Each structure stands twice: as C-alpha cells, then as structure tokens.
Amino acid sequence: MNENVIVSDPPSAGPLMHEDLELLHEVALLTPGDSHLEMCIQCGTCGGSCPSGSAMDHTPRAIFAMLRAGMREEVMKSNTPWMCVSCYYCTVRCPQDIHITDVMYTLKNMALKSKMFQDTTASDFSKTFISYVENYGRSFEIGLAGIHNVTHLRLAVRLPNMVPMALGMLTKKGMSPLPPKRIKGMNDLKKILKRAKELEAA
Amino acid sequence: MSAQENKPKERVGVYVCHCGTNIAGVVNVGEVSKWASDNMKDEGVVISRDYKFMCSSLGQELIQKDIKEQKLTRVVVGACSPHLHERTFRNACKGAGLNPYLCELVSIREQDSWVHTDKIAATEKAKAIISGGVARVIHHEALEPLHVPIHPATLIVGGGIAGIQAALEIADAGFPVYLVEREPSIGGHMAQFDKTFPTLDCSACILTPKMVDVGNHKNITMLTYSEVQKVDGYVGNFAVTIKKRARYVKTEDCTGCGICWEKCPKKVIDDKFEAGIGYRKAVYTPFPQAVPKYPVIDDINCTYFVKGTCKACEKFCPTNAIDFTQKDEIMTVEVGNIILATGWDLFDARRVPNYGYGRLANVFTNMEFERMSNSAGPTGGNIVLRDGKTPPKSVGIVHCVGSRDKNYNNYCSAICCMQSLKFAHLVHEKTGATVYNFYIDIRTPAKGYDEFYQRIIEEGTLFVRGKVAEVTDAARNPGEEGKLIIQVEDTLVGKQRRIPVDMVILSAGLEPRSDSKALAKTFGISCSADGWFIERHPKLDPVATMTEGVYIAGCVQGPKDIPASVAQGAAAAARILGKIQQKEIALEPVRATIHEEQCSGCRICNTMCPFNAILFHEDKMVSEVNPALCQGCGTCVAACPAGAITGTGFSNEQILSQIDGLLLLTLDKKETVPSGS
Numbered sequence A: 001m002n003e004n005v006i007v008s009d010p011p012s013a014g015p016l017m018h019e020d021l022e023l024l025h026e027v028a029l030l031t032p033g034d035s036h037l038e039m040c041i042q043c044g045t046c047g048g049s050c051p052s053g054s055a056m057d058h059t060p061r062a063i064f065a066m067l068r069a070g071m072r073e074e075v076m077k078s079n080t081p082w083m084c085v086s087c088y089y090c091t092v093r094c095p096q097d098i099h100i101t102d103v104m105y106t107l108k109n110m111a112l113k114s115k116m117f118q119d120t121t122a123s124d125f126s127k128t129f130i131s132y133v134e135n136y137g138r139s140f141e142i143g144l145a146g147i148h149n150v151t152h153l154r155l156a157v158r159l160p161n162m163v164p165m166a167l168g169m170l171t172k173k174g175m176s177p178l179p180p181k182r183i184k185g186m187n188d189l190k191k192i193l194k195r196a197k198e199l200e201a202a
Numbered sequence B: 001m002s003a004q005e006n007k008p009k010e011r012v013g014v015y016v017c018h019c020g021t022n023i024a025g026v027v028n029v030g031e032v033s034k035w036a037s038d039n040m041k042d043e044g045v046v047i048s049r050d051y052k053f054m055c056s057s058l059g060q061e062l063i064q065k066d067i068k069e070q071k072l073t074r075v076v077v078g079a080c081s082p083h084l085h086e087r088t089f090r091n092a093c094k095g096a097g098l099n100p101y102l103c104e105l106v107s108i109r110e111q112d113s114w115v116h117t118d119k120i121a122a123t124e125k126a127k128a129i130i131s132g133g134v135a136r137v138i139h140h141e142a143l144e145p146l147h148v149p150i151h152p153a154t155l156i157v158g159g160g161i162a163g164i165q166a167a168l169e170i171a172d173a174g175f176p177v178y179l180v181e182r183e184p185s186i187g188g189h190m191a192q193f194d195k196t197f198p199t200l201d202c203s204a205c206i207l208t209p210k211m212v213d214v215g216n217h218k219n220i221t222m223l224t225y226s227e228v229q230k231v232d233g234y235v236g237n238f239a240v241t242i243k244k245r246a247r248y249v250k251t252e253d254c255t256g257c258g259i260c261w262e263k264c265p266k267k268v269i270d271d272k273f274e275a276g277i278g279y280r281k282a283v284y285t286p287f288p289q290a291v292p293k294y295p296v297i298d299d300i301n302c303t304y305f306v307k308g309t310c311k312a313c314e315k316f317c318p319t320n321a322i323d324f325t326q327k328d329e330i331m332t333v334e335v336g337n338i339i340l341a342t343g344w345d346l347f348d349a350r351r352v353p354n355y356g357y358g359r360l361a362n363v364f365t366n367m368e369f370e371r372m373s374n375s376a377g378p379t380g381g382n383i384v385l386r387d388g389k390t391p392p393k394s395v396g397i398v399h400c401v402g403s404r405d406k407n408y409n410n411y412c413s414a415i416c417c418m419q420s421l422k423f424a425h426l427v428h429e430k431t432g433a434t435v436y437n438f439y440i441d442i443r444t445p446a447k448g449y450d451e452f453y454q455r456i457i458e459e460g461t462l463f464v465r466g467k468v469a470e471v472t473d474a475a476r477n478p479g480e481e482g483k484l485i486i487q488v489e490d491t492l493v494g495k496q497r498r499i500p501v502d503m504v505i506l507s508a509g510l511e512p513r514s515d516s517k518a519l520a521k522t523f524g525i526s527c528s529a530d531g532w533f534i535e536r537h538p539k540l541d542p543v544a545t546m547t548e549g550v551y552i553a554g555c556v557q558g559p560k561d562i563p564a565s566v567a568q569g570a571a572a573a574a575r576i577l578g579k580i581q582q583k584e585i586a587l588e589p590v591r592a593t594i595h596e597e598q599c600s601g602c603r604i605c606n607t608m609c610p611f612n613a614i615l616f617h618e619d620k621m622v623s624e625v626n627p628a629l630c631q632g633c634g635t636c637v638a639a640c641p642a643g644a645i646t647g648t649g650f651s652n653e654q655i656l657s658q659i660d661g662l663l664l665l666t667l668d669k670k671e672t673v674p675s676g677s
Helices: A019-030 A045-049 A060-068 A072-077 A089-093 A100-114 A121-136 A141-151 A159-171 A186-201 B029-039 B057-069 B082-095 B109-113 B119-137 B161-172 B203-216 B259-263 B303-307 B312-316 B366-373 B416-431 B449-458 B516-523 B562-582 B604-608 B635-639 B652-662
Strands: B012-017 B045-051 B074-079 B103-107 B146-149 B154-157 B177-180 B220-223 B226-234 B237-244 B267-270 B278-281 B329-335 B337-340 B344-346 B363-365 B394-401 B434-439 B462-465 B470-472 B484-490 B495-501 B503-508 B510-512 B550-552 B584-587 B592-594 B614-617 B622-625 B645-647
Touching (some): B012 B057, B082 B103, B109 B119, B337 B562, B394 B495, B416 B503, B604 B614, B635 B645
Parallel strands (some): B012 B074, B177 B220
Antiparallel strands (some): B267 B278, B344 B510, B484 B495
C-alpha cells in the first residue's frame, strides 16, 4: 500500500436498535409523529424552562436519560409527566426539536396502563378534569378543585388553608360557584370523543 | 453503433477493486471479475482481474503490465468514485503509454457496496455497472489536456487574519497580490479582540505588525473600502472588476494626523468595530492602528453630505487632503488565482428572545465584551454594566447561543467554549467577580486548550452543565431583586436552579456573511445550506474549491479559530505559489462544443452556463463555447433544444452506450436499443 490509498468510512447505517433502547423506542413509537426522542443531547433546556420543574421528582431531561437506561419502573412511578402543564416551553426551546410535551402524554398513558404508580392523585386529577369536559364540554374549576381535594384525604387537610384563595377567586375574579352551562352541540362532542377513544384503542 | 463493429477494434482490460472490505465485504468481486471475462469477450474484454487495493502502486503496476503485454487499448476500473481516484488510474495508464482519457473509472463502492446490504443483488449491480463502463469506454477518444498560461498576480478578498497571512506568503515569495477589503482598514475581527486564547497574547500586539507589513509590502496592492463586483475569465486568467468607494480623502496628501476626526462635530454609534458600544466620528479610521492610516468620510452620516454645510475637516486639514468631490471608482485587475477569506458575521442574539438581549440592559454579546475588555475600547478596558461605571459582582457566561440548536444553527461554532473560558479569566482578573459558565459540553480539543480549561477551573470559575433556559429580571425573592436571573437545569445535579447575576455575556455563534450566497455566485463556487463555502474535499483538499483557481481560507469555509485560519491562509497561498511556479496550467479537456450549423441562436445556453463560458456572435447569430472557461458541467448540453451541443467525453453515443451496458442490452445483440432512441 502506498500514500495513494485512501479509504473513507462507509456512511452510517442509521440509529442503532439495541435491546437496551427497547424502552426508548417503545415510547417513541407510542408518540404520534416523529418525536425525535432519540436525539436528546441532555442539555437541560427542558428542565430549566419547565414552570413545574421544581415539583417534579425528575426533570424531563433526566426522564429521557432514564428511558435510555431502560429504567421502566422508575419512569412509570415518576410524577414528572403528571406535573406537566402543557405550556410547551420545553418543546419550543428544545435545540433538538424533541416533542417533549407529546412524550409526556405518552408517558401518562403508559403509566396508567402499567399500574405501577402508587400515588393516584395526579392521574385522578386528569380523570376528574376530563369527566367535566365530557359532561359539559368545558372545564369547571370549582368543581374540579372541590372533588379532587375531597376525594383525596391527603389533600383534604389542606382545604382550610385554601379557603381565602377560593373566596378571593369567587368574589374578585368573578368565578361562578355554579356548574357551567353545557356547550351547544354536546352530542357532537360526545361522538368525537367516542371516535377518538375507539381510534386510541385500535 | 453496434458492438460487433467495435469487437475487433478495441482490447479492453477490466479491473475490479476490493477496497479492502469496503467493496469486497458486500460485492463478490471474484465473481464479478470472472463474469466480465466470460461474458464480455464480444465487447472486447481480453482480461479481467480483481485486486485488494487497485489504487496501490502494486495495483497500478498490474494495470500497466497488462497494457504493455496484452496490448490493451481501453481500461475499465471498477472501484471508488472518480472524485477520489480517476486521476490515479488515468496517470497509471499514461505511464504505460495509453492515453489517459481511454480509461474509465466506474463506482462500485459509493454507488453499490456502500448503499446495499443484499450481497447477491449488489454483486449483480456491480456486473451491470462494469458492463456500462465497458460499453462506454469503447467510444472514448484520446484527448490532450488544454494548456493555458497563469497570470502571476493573486486576488485576495478579505483582509482579516486569513487574508493577511495568505497575502504575505505570496508577496514574500515575490509575486503580486491585490488585497481587497470592504472596511476602511484591514485587520478583520481579530483587530477587535482583546486577548487571544489560550496564551492570552494581546490580539493587536500580534496582529498589527502583520498589518504594517502588508501596508508596506512592495508586492501588495491594498484596496480597502472596496468590493469585488464581477469576476470574468477562468483559472490563470481572471479579470476582476472592483469598486473602490470614495473615501473623500486624497491618500497621496493625507498624513493620517487625525485632526479631521478630532474636529468633526458628528458622532456616530460605531456598530461595526465597536460592536455598538462606542462612538466614532463621521470622518474616521476604525481604530488607531488602522492600515492604511487614511480615514474615510462616511457620507451617510457626514453633516456636509446630509445638510450641505460644515466642512470642518476640510478647514482644519493641514495638508488639504479632504476632497468632497471624489466619486466611486471602478477598476479591473487581472489575476491568475483568487483566495476568498471573507470571514463571518456574528449571530444576532436578539433572535433568542428568552435570553433578553436588546431588552435587558446588562445582557451583552461576546463582541461587545471583547470591545469592553480591550484597553483601546470605549470603556478603556474596564468591565462595567451598561451604566458605564458599575463593575459587576457576578457574571454569567452563556455558551452555544444560536449554535448547536435546530431552531437557529445546527453546527457548533467551534470557538465559543475557548472564548467563554477566556472571558471568565478576564472578568476574574479585572473585577474579581464570581463567574459562572453555563455549557452543554466543554470542547477544548486543540493544543494547549484543555490546559487552559484546567487553569480556568483553578481560578475558581463555577461551571454549571446545562443550556440556559432563560434570562429574566422578574425576581421571585428579595435576593433576586435588581439582578438578572439565569434559569437553568443543573443537569449534573438534576435540579432547576435560578442564579442571580449582575451581567450576562452571550457567546453568540459564528454565521456565514449575510451576503455569502451572492459572493459564491460571483465567484462561481458553491455554498452549503448553512452558507459556508464548500471545499473540494472536506479532509484532503480543504482550501481548494470545485472551481479551478478559486481557493478559500479561514471562517468563510466554516467556523474556526485564529491558528486554523492562519494555517488555511498559508495553505491556500502555498497551493497558488505552486501553480504560479508552473507558469501554465493543464485543464481537463472535457468541454462542450456547439455545432454552428445546428445552433438556432436561441441563447438558452447563454444564461444557463454557470461559468459564463458561452458567448454569442451577433453577426452569425450562433453561440460559441470558450473552451478555457468551460468546466464541462454539461448544463448547456442538456438544455439545448436543438441538440446542437456536445460534451467531450459525454457524447450521446457514450451516454446511450453506457445505459445499454447498464441494462446488459449490449450482451444480448438481438435486443440492442437502436441508436437515437
């Protein structure tokens, strides 16, 4: 061989499908569209931007690292996706264009199905919220707060402290204590939601 | 033309390369070689071999031996892309007395083994590719390269450190250089910097002697305050049209004494050299050590040009060097080679709204900090808040602003890590403030760079691993009042942190010049999607371009630091000196020719030619290709509605035969596609 020999590297064969990455790929597949989840560079923009970051037991970035490490149980038990308020700050700022909020929804679904998490307050909150949407076509804050706090004893102890805030909201912010009016076309909404559930189950 | 006619005429040798396992790992090369000798005897194949590395000297000798012993008249090599080794095999043939253009290199690596995993199918494809090469090579003609003389002068566009280095190398070797610079002085970005990493040399102290050398060099013609408008011609013989903007100062009379800018009543914010944090006058030199020393009058801001009165500079000039009647000048220079060293623009940090630049007073850019830290700058080297007097007690330096981010630029700007470490040192040294560096990854790969990182850690800079989420002035507790709060996830702790500081420095990335695409078009070279100029080969030919005679150096090719820019400037100069010494250059004879009697004079080809190589004869109403300008790209050949243009080496006969060969039609005589279909 002389100096004329130049051997370049062949092009890469695409992302590796290693068994360690099983969990990561499962989450990616269950997320609509291309979430770019495997592209995370662990920069922490999501965790830094998250308004609920301080209430999460793991930041979104840490969750992605745990997915990569195959830590299924820890992820399913984490409160992280349940603390997500869908503000989309993380998604807008992510330098790798990862659809982080969408992934959080996937993780909520997976957690419900896995039945691994013990504290159901967060998931119950979502369920109560959805039940109002299904019945009235809109949310009902007083009812949501009331039912949620009353049905969870651990939370009910906080209620006395929350009275001044509730009174303020009722008097100053013009929030109604009465259940909301049902939206027009409630039947159509129900059909839409039914179809959506069928599609999800399929 | 059918294969039978050629059979007795040509003796073809076929050579199949393993390229180690690059080809042989996927393609059964032995089978391909045997297939060629068994099945293409009628096409003239007299010998077929496979070899581990055809490009090695042993492989080349194999071909040369066969040319002599087997009396080969054509050679087909199935190996890598012609970009890599076409020249190697052509030279091997030439060495054995065969005209180099009778050799055809077909790619069974990039176009076959690298893109397929199915070994059986890939082997069949390799056979088809070889068959196409054999069918084509029969129609090749012996060609001689075109020789053109080289003009010994060189044009260098851009007077930053890369351009300065290149200019001095060529001029010192005794050849003329035209150095064109858009600004009133050469020096580029390096003249703005305070210290340079990792040695912390004063930037001006190492740059200005070189600038002075350029100014005094008898072989260098400096054209500052000037821009290239048009480039005609081709390698060896470019004619470059340059616009020299009116300085309104007679350089033959001006002594650079500075009375004019002292007396000028008009202050202008200097958003170029002082990065917007300082002022200059309407008549100015960008900085005290400017080369040339002559000022320019900025006719957009000068009171005389705006209102028609003032002329203070003219009144006070001791040598009567001010001349308000000067006009822009257009000049043409002839050069043999060109170096583009036009540098970079700073990423506009306003584009990242969450970092607050332009909205929060004490958020600074890296260039603003460089000027602030420079003792010749607007603050006299004092690091102070936007109020101009308060030194910061704590400073946050944010890495990767606009870089490594799909929302802005995907690439790493290469210099920001070292620059941010340097800033940390300067802040420590000058203010004693607490300094934080917020980073995704610290990248310090060059000589002495990681040692510098160690030194900065030792000095007590605090490192937080996390891309900053936002910079805000909305305090959440008394400790945050009146501060800028940097909100970030400390990824090594896994917790969100809010760090209050007095000053934030954004390490904004490097971007291609905003007009880089237009510049690339002027010089007939290509830009990447990002806007950086594309080199001939990313590893093996980083300063040449695909256009002969046009070279690139420095950040115009991609973000890089001063040592790398200097190395590229010198490398481009060395390449050009080598060409000048040869006095003439051999051009590929692959050219387009227009058949006059078939040309309808529609001129479609005139505008399509990317090299402006086609001229139109008004008298005869036909177009003609200038063979020295033509690069053989084939655009005109494909575009001509009358089919009046032929590309040498790419005739219809050659292309259609190759297609027939690829489809293995040449092997089945009954089904040979009739020519012209």
